[in-house]
Each structure stands twice: as C-alpha cells, then as structure tokens.
Amino acid sequence: MAENFEQHxxxxxxxxxxxxxxxxxxxxxxxxxxxxxxxxxDKPAMAxxxxxxxxxxxxMIGALFINTPxxxxxxxxxxxxxxxxxxxxxxxxxxxxxxAKQLIVGSRNSIGxxxxxxxxxxxxGICWGLISGYFNGYIDWGMQRVYDFMMMLPMTMxxxxxxxxxxxxxxxxxxxxxxxxxxxxxxRLIRSRTLAESxxxxxxxxxxxxxxxxxxxxxxxxxxxxxLIIVDCTLSFAENIGVETGLSxxxxxxxxxxxxxxxxxxxxxxxxxxxxxxxxxxxAALEIIILCLSISYVGQVLRRAADASQRQGAAD
Amino acid sequence: xxxxxxxxxxxxxxIRTGFWNRITDSVRAVDGITFNIExxxxxxxxxxxxxxxxxxxxxxxGLEKVTSGSIMYKGVDITKKANRTKLDYNxxxxxxxxxxxxxxxxxxxxxDIIAEPLRNFEHLxxxxxxxxVLQLLDIVGLDADALYKYPHQFSGGQRQRIGVARAxxxxxxxxxxxxxxxxxxxxxxxQVLNFMKKIQREFxxxxxxxxxxxxxxxxxxxxxxxxxxxxxxxxxxxxxxxxHPLHIYTKRLLAAIPETNVNQRAAHRASxxxxxxxxxxxxxxxxxxxxxxxxxxxxxxxxxxxxxxxIAKQLASQEGEVQA
Ligand SMILES: Nc1ncnc2c1ncn2[C@@H]1O[C@H](COP(=O)(O)OP(=O)(O)OP(=O)(O)O)[C@@H](O)[C@H]1O
Ligand SMILES: [Mg+2]
Numbered sequence: 001m002a003e004n005f006e007q008h009x010x011x012x013x014x015x016x017x018x019x020x021x022x023x024x025x026x027x028x029x030x031x032x033x034x035x036x037x038x039x040x041x042d043k044p045a046m047a048x049x050x051x052x053x054x055x056x057x058x059x060m061i062g063a064l065f066i067n068t069p070x071x072x073x074x075x076x077x078x079x080x081x082x083x084x085x086x087x088x089x090x091x092x093x094x095x096x097x098x099x100a101k102q103l104i105v106g107s108r109n110s111i112g113x114x115x116x117x118x119x120x121x122x123x124x125g126i127c128w129g130l131i132s133g134y135f136n137g138y139i140d141w142g143m144q145r146v147y148d149f150m151m152m153l154p155m156t157m158x159x160x161x162x163x164x165x166x167x168x169x170x171x172x173x174x175x176x177x178x179x180x181x182x183x184x185x186x187x188r189l190i191r192s193r194t195l196a197e198s199x200x201x202x203x204x205x206x207x208x209x210x211x212x213x214x215x216x217x218x219x220x221x222x223x224x225x226x227x228l229i230i231v232d233c234t235l236s237f238a239e240n241i242g243v244e245t246g247l248s249x250x251x252x253x254x255x256x257x258x259x260x261x262x263x264x265x266x267x268x269x270x271x272x273x274x275x276x277x278x279x280x281x282x283x284a285a286l287e288i289i290i291l292c293l294s295i296s297y298v299g300q301v302l303r304r305a306a307d308a309s310q311r312q313g314a315a316d
Numbered sequence: 317x318x319x320x321x322x323x324x325x326x327x328x329x330x331i332r333t334g335f336w337n338r339i340t341d342s343v344r345a346v347d348g349i350t351f352n353i354e355x356x357x358x359x360x361x362x363x364x365x366x367x368x369x370x371x372x373x374x375x376x377x378g379l380e381k382v383t384s385g386s387i388m389y390k391g392v393d394i395t396k397k398a399n400r401t402k403l404d405y406n407x408x409x410x411x412x413x414x415x416x417x418x419x420x421x422x423x424x425x426x427x428d429i430i431a432e433p434l435r436n437f438e439h440l441x442x443x444x445x446x447x448x449v450l451q452l453l454d455i456v457g458l459d460a461d462a463l464y465k466y467p468h469q470f471s472g473g474q475r476q477r478i479g480v481a482r483a484x485x486x487x488x489x490x491x492x493x494x495x496x497x498x499x500x501x502x503x504x505x506x507q508v509l510n511f512m513k514k515i516q517r518e519f520x521x522x523x524x525x526x527x528x529x530x531x532x533x534x535x536x537x538x539x540x541x542x543x544x545x546x547x548x549x550x551x552x553x554x555x556x557x558x559x560h561p562l563h564i565y566t567k568r569l570l571a572a573i574p575e576t577n578v579n580q581r582a583a584h585r586a587s588x589x590x591x592x593x594x595x596x597x598x599x600x601x602x603x604x605x606x607x608x609x610x611x612x613x614x615x616x617x618x619x620x621x622x623x624x625x626x627i628a629k630q631l632a633s634q635e636g637e638v639q640a
Contacts, residue, residue, distance in 0.1 A: 200418045206421070
C-alpha cells in the first residue's frame with residue numbers, strides 16, 4: 001500500500017528532513033504569536049493587559065502579607081481617618097480599618113471568585129452547548145429542557161436562599177453556588193453557533209475520515225468557535241466581578257468579616273459616606289470600572305486575533 | 317459482482333409542523349433508486365439542483381441516515397453503522413466535497429487535514445505519516461511548503477486538490493466526487509478533472525461522479541444515471557445517454573449544454589426551445605399522474621428509461637430509425 005504512493009511520487013524518505021525544513025520556513029505563525037503581534041499593534045490594549053495582569057498579581061501577592069483577622073479588628077483611633085496619611089494611604093472606614101488593605105484583600109477575594117466562577121461556569125456552559133448543538137435530536141431536546149428549567153428558576157432569589165441555608169460558607173462554596181446558575185447564557189450562545197458549524201462539510205469530512213464524535217466536537221468544532229468563546233469568557237469575567245460585588249452589596253455575598261469589593265462599595269449605602277467620606281467607597285468603584293474596561297479591551301484584541309479578517313497586527 | 321450495489325435507496329427528511337412538532341409530511345430527497353458501481357469505473361450521477369444527488373452520495377459514504385433500501389459493499393449492508401465500523405468502511409470509500417472551502421477545517425494546517433484519515437485508519441509512525449502527506453501533496457501537484465499553511469491561504473483549485481489528496485490518502489477503492497469542479501473556472505476545471513483521471517489510472521479508484529453538467533460528465537464517465545426529483549429517469553452508457561436519449565428530462569439537460577460554436581448558435585437555440593416545448597406539453601406522457609417518474613424499463617442491455625413499457629419501446633425504435 002505504501003509502495004503504491006512511492007511509485008507515483010518522487011518524494012522519498014531521504015527528502016523528509018529537507019522538505020520539512022522548507023515547509024517550516026513558510027509556516028504560518030502559531031496562534032500565540034498572532035495574539036502577541038495583535039497586542040503589539042494596539043497600544044491601549046497592551047496597556048490594559050498590563051494593568052490587569054499587574055493588578056491581579058499585585059493583589060494576589062500583596063494579600064499574602066496582610067493578616068486579615070487583625071486588619072478587620074475595629075480601631076477607634078482610626079475612625080474615618082483622612083486618606084493620604086502615612087498610616088492610612090487611602091484613609092479608614094467607620095471601624096478605623098485601613099481602606100487600602102481592605103482593598104487589596106477584597107480585590108483578591110472578588111477577583112478570585114470571578115476567576116473561579118468564570119472557569120467553572122464557562123467550561124460547563126461551553127461543553128453543554130457544544131454537545132447539545134452537535135448531537136441534535138433527542139440528546140439536544142433533553143439538554144434544552146434542562147436548560148429551560150434552569151432558566152425558569154429565579155436566580156438571585158435561589159442564590160440568596162442557598163446562601164442563607166448553608167451555615168458556614170466561604171469563597172469556595174459561594175463560587176460553586178454561583179456556578180450552578182451562571183452557565184446557561186454561555187451554553188445557549190455556544191449551542192446556536194455549534195448548530196451552524198456542525199452543518200459544514202469539514203465536520204462531514206472528519207466523520208468520513210473516521211474521527212470519533214468527541215474529537216470532532218472538541219478538536220474540530222471548538223477551535224472554530226474559539227473567537228466566540230474568548231469574547232464570551234472575557235465578558236463573563238467582567239460580569240462575574242459584578243456578580244459577587246452586587247450580592248455582597250446587598251448583604252448576601254461574603255460574610256461581613258471577609259472584605260470584598262462588594263462590601264466596600266456597600267459603604268456607599270450611607271448618605272454620609274457618599275458626601276463626606278468618599279474614600280471609603282470610591283477606590284473600589286474606580287477599580288471595578290477600570291478593570292472591566294481593561295478586560296473588554298483585551299477581549300476585543302483576542303477576538304481580532306482569532307478572526308483572521310479583522311487583524312491589525314503584521315501577521316503572516 | 318459490482319463494487320457497490322445500491323438497491324431501492326430512499327432518503328426522506330421529515331417535515332415537522334404544528335404545536336406538537338409532529339411529523340406531518342416528508343421531503344423525498346431520494347426516492348427509490350437502484351444502480352451498481354463497478355470496480356475501476358467512473359459512474360456519473362447527473363441532475364439539476366435539488367434532485368437529490370448529494371443526498372445519494374452522502375448515503376453511499378455513510379453520512380446520511382437512510383430511510384429504506386440497502387447499499388451492499390463486500391456482501392454487507394453498509395447503511396447500518398455497525399457494519400461500517402466493522403469494515404473500516406471509510407478507509408475504502410471517501411468523499412470529495414462540493415464546497416472545497418467549507419470542507420477543509422479553517423483552523424487546521426494542511427498537514428493535519430490530509431493526515432486525519434491516516435491517523436484514524438493506518439496508525440503510521442510520525443515520520444512515515446509526514447512522508448505520506450508530502451507524497452500526497454506531490455501527487456496532487458502542490459509544493460511541500462503547503463504543509464504548515466491554512467486552507468484560506470490557497471486558491472479554489474488548490475483547495476480542491478487538497479480535498480482530493482485527503483480523499484486518496486488511505487488509498488480508497490471508491491471516491492464520491494460531489495461536483496468537484498463546479499466551483500472552479502473552466503481552465504482549472506480541466507486541470508482538476510485530468511488530474512482525477514490520472515489518479516484513477518494509477519490507483520485503480522472508482523468514482524461516483526456527481527454533477528449537474530453533462531458536458532463535464534461526458535469527459536469523465538462511462539456509465540451515467542440521470543436523476544430527477546429523487547428518482548432515476550434514465551440509465552445508460554455514455555453512448556446511450558448522449559446519442560440516444562429517450563426521456564424528455566435527459567434531452568432537456570443535453571439541450572442545456574452551452575454551444576461553443578458560434579455558427580450553430582441559432583440552430584442550438586431552436587432545438588433547445590423545441591425540447592422545452594415538448595417538456596411543457598407532454599408532462600403527462602413522461603411522468604405519472606402525481607408528476608413523478610415511472611419505474612425504469614430496460615430497452616437494451618445497458619440502457620433503461622423511466623417510461624411506461626409501450627412508450628419506451630416506441631421511442632427506442634424511433635431512435636433506432638433515426639440512427640439507421
Ligand atoms: N437536511 C435536510 N433536511 C431537509 N431537506 C433536505 C435536507 N438536505 C437536503 N434536503 C432536500 O433534499 C433535496 C435534495 O438535496 P440535495 O442536496 O441532494 O440536492 P443536489 O442534487 O445535491 O443539489 P445541488 O446540485 O444543488 O447540490 C432538496 O430538495 C433539499 O431541499
Ligand atoms: Mg449537491
């Protein structure tokens with residue numbers, strides 16, 4: 001059988017190394033290189049990327065050096081201390097607790113939850129959508145009914161109830177509870193694209209090439225909807241920072257002894273704080289705005305990199 | 317014994333309507349067709365758009381769920397999935413797709429595209445596999461530097477060759493070629509067709525050649541089946557179909573082949589209009605009361621036409637006289 005090909009082609013084993021090298025010289029750059037050149041072509045996005053990565057590293061590492069229980073102790077002497085003093089960089093809140101330190105630990109908690117939530121809910125939503133869209137028929141029908149049922153549940157209320165029922169919850173359990181309810185949007189979006197993608201001939205070609213269903217779903221179809229996945233993940237990440245924040249703000253997120261961006265913004269519940277003691281809530285609010293904007297900027301670049309026709313960087 | 321025997325194949329798509337989404341009707345994309353493909357030959361399947369050609373082709377490679385009928389290969393019915401798996405059927409039967417761009421995964425490099433069937437069926441070592449891919453690229457006339465490129469970096473003709481390379485990678489016995497050249501311009505068409513013929517000679521492949529263009533089919537096929545609304549209306553050798561067409565639908569397709577000789581253009585137009593007129597007026601003679609084709613009747617050992625017996629015999633003898 002191999003002879004059959006040898007007979008009709010001049011290429012033989014001896015040429016292999018040379019031809020491979022020639023081909024490598026002409027190779028199209030890898031995805032990572034394309035993404036990098038896309039960032040280099042877009043300076044604001046590059047800045048946004050550094051802000052996000054730098055900030056996340058800073059709070060993750062910085063939080064390790066802060067003794068949280070001690071930080072959260074009330075200190076009468078620091079009652080609403082003014083910002084920009086040597087001891088309180090960003091001032092102190094009504095309990096005399098340092099806003100700067102709370103901001104670091106709180107960001108760590110909020111971002112950690114957002115990352116965890118994004119990873120779990122997006123992974124689940126993507127798999128659900130891909131499988132449901134690829135095997136249309138009874139499997140799709142069943143999976144969509146589960147989806148409909150989940151959509152029917154009043155999400156915020158369910159989360160509040162679960163949080164109230166579970167006695168000792170922390171960031172991890174909270175992340176898991178959120179994850180139960182946050183995969184649906186992703187799954188619908190992915191399913192609709194998968195439905196369209198499964199109709200294409202390259203999927204048929206893979207099937208006649210003997211590739212099994214799972215490989216087709218995750219190795220053939222998924223890379224083709226990667227731009228959608230990337231955009232959806234970045235947007236969910238930005239949104240998920242808001243999820244925890246919003247719930248903590250309402251008082252149903254993390255316990256009050258655990259600082260988070262939400263508990264800090266909740267300081268703005270007090271009209272006095274809004275007008276006089278702006279430093280208790282403004283830094284957290286600014287941080288969320290800057291982070292979300294940066295994330296969406298980075299998301300745009302990733303989408304462009306994933307979509308050959310929109311590239312700005314000097315790829316190819 | 318023929319390589320592939322298709323018997324009374326039917327593919328119906330359900331139409332669901334109403335509140336309960338019940339099946340109320342069906343699209344009869346393929347509605348009872350029978351023909352055999354011999355080893356080493358090119359079998360032409362011709363018909364206008366929507367006549368069910370692609371559906372037939374996809375059923376033969378095992379991509380379509382068949383409603384009824386059988387497709388026999390090596391003595392087993394490959395419309396059943398278990399049989400296809402047992403035989404490694406797709407190692408022997410491959411497909412070249414109608415749309416070359418959509419049939420190549422835009423996210424995969426050419427090497428991975430062509431090696432895909434090899435990885436699943438032959439399990440070669442890494443070097444052997446790469447060597448095979450390079451040989452295949454060489455056979456279809458592409459340079460080795462195509463290896464690490466992506467499909468969008470090639471022209472339509474080059475992409476179609478990549479599709480051909482993938483189809484011949486496992487040295488199959490039958491390739492379903494679904495309008496392999498209809499998206500290409502004329503000069504590239506000839507290139508790809510000649511090249512498919514060359515591979516056929518060298519590897520002894522059979523083709524099921526699907527096309528809506530009788531001009532192209534004449535260049536490629538020894539035996540031809542004409543398909544109309546899911547049924548076969550005429551089967552015969554190239555000689556039978558081109559020189560003694562019996563069914564009005566075949567005549568109409570033949571009349572639609574563009575005439576390149578300018579001097580004969582007027583005559584060609586007149587004959588086309590005449591055929592069109594008969595087609596409009598004599599619907600009831602050539603189709604049954606539901607507007608569907610009749611069962612096939614054998615008029616010579618190689619030639620069959622879908623007409624009532626008496627009309628078929630009468631037309632056949634008329635044709636004979638004209639030829640005499
Ligand atoms: N998945 C499907 N669901 C419902 N109807 C379908 C489906 N696929 C094809 N059909 C119908 O079956 C008929 C035959 O389609 P098919 O693709 O086989 O035509 P074709 O002869 O290949 O046409 P073309 O020359 O345009 O490629 C068409 O009327 C089409 O509408
Ligand atoms: Mg078709």
